[in-house]
Amino acid sequence: MDLSWMAWTKPTATFFIIILCLLVTMTVWEIKVPGGAPRLGVLRFETTRGDRLFVSLLGSAFIHIFWLAFISLSLWWALVVAFIYAICVFIWV
Amino acid sequence: MIAKQVNQKAWFMVLPVFLVVAFSAIIPLMTVVNYSVQDTFGNNQFFWVGMDWFRDLIHSDRFHDAFLRQISFSAIILAIEIPLGIMIALAMPKKGWGVPVCLISMALPLLIPWNVVGTIWQIFGRVDIGLLGHTLAAMGIDYNYTQDPIAAWITIIVMDIWHWTSLVVLLCYAGLCSIPDAYYQAAKIDGASRFSVFRYIQLPKMQRVLLIAVLLRFMDSFMIYTEPFVITGGGPGNSTTFMSIDLVKMAIGQFDLGPAAAMSLIYFLVILLLSWVFFTVMSNIGEESSNGGA
Numbered sequence: 178m179d180l181s182w183m184a185w186t187k188p189t190a191t192f193f194i195i196i197l198c199l200l201v202t203m204t205v206w207e208i209k210v211p212g213g214a215p216r217l218g219v220l221r222f223e224t225t226r227g228d229r230l231f232v233s234l235l236g237s238a239f240i241h242i243f244w245l246a247f248i249s250l251s252l253w254w255a256l257v258v259a260f261i262y263a264i265c266v267f268i269w270v
Numbered sequence: 271m272i273a274k275q276v277n278q279k280a281w282f283m284v285l286p287v288f289l290v291v292a293f294s295a296i297i298p299l300m301t302v303v304n305y306s307v308q309d310t311f312g313n314n315q316f317f318w319v320g321m322d323w324f325r326d327l328i329h330s331d332r333f334h335d336a337f338l339r340q341i342s343f344s345a346i347i348l349a350i351e352i353p354l355g356i357m358i359a360l361a362m363p364k365k366g367w368g369v370p371v372c373l374i375s376m377a378l379p380l381l382i383p384w385n386v387v388g389t390i391w392q393i394f395g396r397v398d399i400g401l402l403g404h405t406l407a408a409m410g411i412d413y414n415y416t417q418d419p420i421a422a423w424i425t426i427i428v429m430d431i432w433h434w435t436s437l438v439v440l441l442c443y444a445g446l447c448s449i450p451d452a453y454y455q456a457a458k459i460d461g462a463s464r465f466s467v468f469r470y471i472q473l474p475k476m477q478r479v480l481l482i483a484v485l486l487r488f489m490d491s492f493m494i495y496t497e498p499f500v501i502t503g504g505g506p507g508n509s510t511t512f513m514s515i516d517l518v519k520m521a522i523g524q525f526d527l528g529p530a531a532a533m534s535l536i537y538f539l540v541i542l543l544l545s546w547v548f549f550t551v552m553s554n555i556g557e558e559s560s561n562g563g564a
Contacts (some may be wrong), residue, residue: 183297184304216462222554235546238539239373245321246328252321 195240196234203230217270229270299538305531312525332370335508335535336516343512344491347430351487352480354431355438362443371449373443383501388500391429395501415502419509422502426510429497434490438483460543477555492541513537550560 207213213225237259244255306323308316327333338371362372391398395415397403406413415425453471495514517537
């Protein structure tokens with residue numbers, strides 16, 4: 178199958194493989210512990226673990242965009258910040 | 271105890287939808303992500319540029335201006351269409367022959383395709399042959415949407431109000447019709463004023479449909495393309511170049527696929543964020559009101 182029209186690169190392929198792994202992990206987690214673990218977090222609305230993953234990923238994307246806009250340090254630091262943010266979301270939201 | 275029967279056949283029912291979404295959304299989106307980190311001069315040859323397109327875009331005045339125009343446009347049309355829609359819905363008759371007449375005349379603008387609406391207003395506003403443009407010129411008002419940015423903005427805003435206020439009206443009218451008479455009778459016995467009836471009966475009962483109206487109008491106006499493209503083509507200058515128009519100019523007009531892909535992704539993320547915020551607010555208000563009512 179010729180996928181050259183999709184212009185794949187190693188970094189973007191890695192990115193999508195990580196996203197796919199996250200989705201598979203969430204599915205396995207859901208099969209092991211069904212119900213999505215809903216709870217009322219600091220934002221005062223009910224979230225399941227799927228919601229928390231979504232908030233983590235979306236927030237991480239914006240952390241990277243704002244990092245590019247306002248901070249000149251390497252983007253790897255933005256990734257570190259995004260990781261800390263995602264952990265916080267999974268603990269408190 | 272009877273064991274719960276698990277039937278996995280439903281997965282096959284979902285499979286066609288998954289395939290359609292994969293081919294129409296996921297694979298193109300992946301391709302856009304791949305384009306956003308590369309440069310191309312055609313012939314399927316790509317060169318890695320990393321995050322340069324995103325960095326350039328975030329710091330470019332062109333992107334800031336288009337984004338600001340888009341947000342301003344959405345804010346203006348929401349500030350006009352929502353109150354106007356509520357007012358028209360309140361003024362519409364609740365029974366009698368006037369109901370179908372009003373409903374049909376309200377539904378008419380919604381049936382017209384976007385490019386036809388654009389063409390109608392493009393001709394309607396022309397000073398030489400258009401009814402609106404010619405009348406305004408005859409009254410001595412200096413109106414020319416092809417040269418004056420303010421006239422262009424007013425034309426596009428009035429056109430959007432003409433096209434889409436009906437949607438808000440119909441949604442609000444449906445909300446109003448669902449209020450039982452008992453509420454109005456109770457208000458009458460208590461001697462409530464017209465404003466109190468609106469504030470404490472009609473508005474809370476319209477809350478959910480209003481949120482749907484706000485969501486639909488916001489999303490639609492944030493992605494507006496066809497009508498301003500037909501009327502002004504993004505001009506005069508760049509004064510009505512909204513994000514979608516700018517994106518098409520960049521991708522197809524200039525063949526800058528990399529920067530256009532980066533812009534698409536930021537556009538997509540903003541829409542995703544706003545949709546999520548609206549969805550969360552909507553579902554939580556719904557839950558709160560149903561808990562309050564229980």
